[in-house]
Amino acid sequence: MFGFLDGSDIGAQGEQSIELETTGSYGHRRGHFTAIEQEIEYESVPTQFFAYELSAHGMLHSVSGVEGVANNHSASFSGLSGKFSYLILGRGPESPIGLTVSAEPEWARIDDVDGTRTADFSTEFRIAADTELIANRLYAAVNIAYEPGVAKGVHDATWEHSSGLTLGTGLAYRITPTVTVGGAVEYDRAYDGLTFQTFDGHALYVGPTLMINFTPKILLAAAFSAQVWGHAVGDSRALDLTNFERYRSNLKLEFEF
């Protein structure tokens, strides 16, 4: 419902679904950059408080003439991930605010920027809160995420440590019982070191979101966001196109069974 951000809803106990998720990244400094990640996910809600997802990832790169990145046109299996969510507060008669914490460990064998072979281990820890501003109509969400990771290219001798911090907020308005539109703002910071040792750059993204329930069991969610402000350390030019892409897109198609 909130695009790149999470709501607090983890689903109902007994729910199981298969989700196809496509995430696009477009544009770094100069040249042509497109990276498309395709995930296939199995999602399950075994209790009223806990949900998990297991995902396999594939990656397609089309990179040419980008500053600091070698040309690359490739497609390959890129890794595996899981997501484990725990509902602390359920939105509804019990509480006006929903609150969920999640951990999303990921192993990647392909670098998401240059498309080369790597060994990358990261985990995103996220807190998502949401509320209904107008009953059954207008929803708002806030997210905070911290993502430490270690990575080593196949020809590298040492592991690189990094971390990211994300703050985001979104609004979603249900215009019909099956269609919800909205917008989200996300602020990202990139660091060297697992715990924010050296600041590398930051970026602000803004964009629209859309969700359509085709049937009670088939759902489509889409989001697009553009970097509207940012700065990379050591680069006087506008925007941070070293650590972050210019545009992002996300498309989810979920089949519940």
Add this chain to the structure above:
Amino acid sequence: MTPVRKNYERVVSSAVFAILLSAATASAQESTTLHITLKGNRFQPSELSAPANKPLTIVVTNGDSAPAEFESTTLRVEKVVTGGGTISLNIRPLAPGRYRFFNDFHQETDGYLVVK
């Protein structure tokens, strides 16, 4: 063994005992069982009542021949009931309020659990 370590072990074992005791108390708390039937695409009764802060069991019988799916976003449960079948759902202790449930295969077929 140092006094600090002894104290640490005492604190840990007390905490484990407290957790086990509270789990045993919770499981010993008797649950209230509620019965509801789906017949002619309607829940009968369409409104259930239950006490607050006590675990609940909802037994759903499908009196129709077509399968149904008992679902509630606020109760956070979802389960298919075959035609003529019966299911049982365990619900956590709830705060007072009105909790909507519905048949996910015919979402206009709904009812409420009123917790007081």
